[in-house]
Amino acid sequence: MAGDRPIKFRILELCDNSGKWNYEIVQQIQKEYGLKGDYWRDSINFDIIELASGGLLKDVEAKVDEEGIYKKGFLLHKYVLTDFGKVRATDACLMYV
Amino acid sequence: MDLKALQKQERQKRVKYGYMWALFCAVLWGLWYLPGTAVWVLNPFDEMYGEIAAGSGDGVALVVVAVLITAFNALTVILALMVWNGTLGKLGEMKRTLKEIKPCTKWFFLASIFGGPIAILGSFMAMGFVGGAFAAVAALLYPVVGSALAAKWYGEKISKRAFAGIVIIILGGITIFGGGVLTELGSGNVMWLGYLGGLMAATGWGIEGAIAGKGLDIAEPDIGITLRFLGENIIWWIIIVPVLAIAGFPMFKYALLVFEPLVLLVLVFAGITFGFCYVSWYKSFPLIGVGRGQGIANLYGLFAVISIYLFFGDVPSWTIIVGGALCLIGSTVMFSEDTGEIESLRGD
Numbered sequence A: 001m002a003g004d005r006p007i008k009f010r011i012l013e014l015c016d017n018s019g020k021w022n023y024e025i026v027q028q029i030q031k032e033y034g035l036k037g038d039y040w041r042d043s044i045n046f047d048i049i050e051l052a053s054g055g056l057l058k059d060v061e062a063k064v065d066e067e068g069i070y071k072k073g074f075l076l077h078k079y080v081l082t083d084f085g086k087v088r089a090t091d092a093c094l095m096y097v
Numbered sequence B: 001m002d003l004k005a006l007q008k009q010e011r012q013k014r015v016k017y018g019y020m021w022a023l024f025c026a027v028l029w030g031l032w033y034l035p036g037t038a039v040w041v042l043n044p045f046d047e048m049y050g051e052i053a054a055g056s057g058d059g060v061a062l063v064v065v066a067v068l069i070t071a072f073n074a075l076t077v078i079l080a081l082m083v084w085n086g087t088l089g090k091l092g093e094m095k096r097t098l099k100e101i102k103p104c105t106k107w108f109f110l111a112s113i114f115g116g117p118i119a120i121l122g123s124f125m126a127m128g129f130v131g132g133a134f135a136a137v138a139a140l141l142y143p144v145v146g147s148a149l150a151a152k153w154y155g156e157k158i159s160k161r162a163f164a165g166i167v168i169i170i171l172g173g174i175t176i177f178g179g180g181v182l183t184e185l186g187s188g189n190v191m192w193l194g195y196l197g198g199l200m201a202a203t204g205w206g207i208e209g210a211i212a213g214k215g216l217d218i219a220e221p222d223i224g225i226t227l228r229f230l231g232e233n234i235i236w237w238i239i240i241v242p243v244l245a246i247a248g249f250p251m252f253k254y255a256l257l258v259f260e261p262l263v264l265l266v267l268v269f270a271g272i273t274f275g276f277c278y279v280s281w282y283k284s285f286p287l288i289g290v291g292r293g294q295g296i297a298n299l300y301g302l303f304a305v306i307s308i309y310l311f312f313g314d315v316p317s318w319t320i321i322v323g324g325a326l327c328l329i330g331s332t333v334m335f336s337e338d339t340g341e342i343e344s345l346r347g348d
Helices: A007-014 A022-033 A038-053 A083-091 B003-041 B045-056 B058-088 B091-098 B101-129 B132-154 B160-187 B192-216 B221-246 B251-258 B261-288 B290-297 B300-312 B318-336 B340-346
Strands: A057-064 A075-081
Touching: A007 A022, A007 A038, A007 A083, A022 A038, A022 A075, A038 A057, A038 A075, A038 B261, A057 B003, A075 A083, A075 B003, B003 B045, B003 B058, B003 B101, B003 B132, B003 B261, B003 B290, B003 B300, B045 B058, B045 B251, B058 B091, B058 B101, B058 B192, B058 B221, B058 B251, B058 B261, B091 B101, B091 B221, B101 B132, B101 B192, B101 B221, B132 B160, B132 B192, B132 B300, B132 B318, B160 B192, B160 B318, B192 B221, B221 B251, B221 B261, B251 B261, B261 B290, B290 B318, B300 B318
Parallel strands: none
Antiparallel strands: A057 A075
């Protein structure tokens, strides 16, 4: 089941309800799709940025990564699904209520 | 460093890269008109034109040769994109996306109908019969079609400012087309098919953009454009080229003659410039917003006219320069208001 649909579909699913921090999304996607290393970390993060710029996700909170859970000294962002994102997610047949 | 300073730094970095990608797109797009124009005088296409023109007339020859050139363009573009996706390790994601027929692939294939047999074929027709500068500048009208459709299909509002931009672009379009047609009316020889091609480029790309957007916002753009070109290759190589061959045109005879170093070089150059202009176009959108991305990418008209002048020494007529300038001003007016996307990247 995990890792058999496009990565962006899964990102939309993960951001539903209360939202998720970008490092949580990236880590979970890397695990589910078996994508290891910094290259994929940045690539998945760019997917999140694309979804946000397309208006499907909204950046609701930001904090500095003090402990280096993602990239030390960089910003962490928390995203939620927007109304438009919910509509598009439904078009894409996501299993979300 | 505090949160505010970091947010500012992150935003500046994104915007810088976004402008870089958009400019990269404009340069590559402009360069594409060089191989696109040059290929017409190369064999086997020149010879093919002669053979078909002798039997069926110039008009038919123009369209049939443009079909074969566009088909080869699609082939080299998809080769360039497959190498690109393979290098990025995205072939697995491509398979996953291809399987999503309803939300993704359907839209990319639909977009390829308007992008390929209408927009790109039209561009090659305009390049072949009127000239590269005209083809490049005529296509600058595409945002008018795109925004009209977005308003009709998605209920997007057209602001006063965008409307002012559209009016300026249309005035530019009238200058470009009207100027050319009037000059040729004087000489009694109007290349109607070339002008039709220019119109096809503008409407085709406008429609393609509006349709492809449906699948692109939930897929990887690198993959989305590859699937869109997969669709175009199917249209040319499985449907149109064989149908024309059955109708008696020497399609495969000349298709097999392209394996000459110079022809291949020109076709590969077309594939690389066109493929990567699409890639960098989509890369710029999340970083600076679709509006700014398209506005800057439209500088391709300028790059095309300049590079055609530098390489072929063709000085475009004043109507193309004035009309092109109006289109550039119009698209700047139209797109410069759109700050929403950048704001939404800020996280405040």
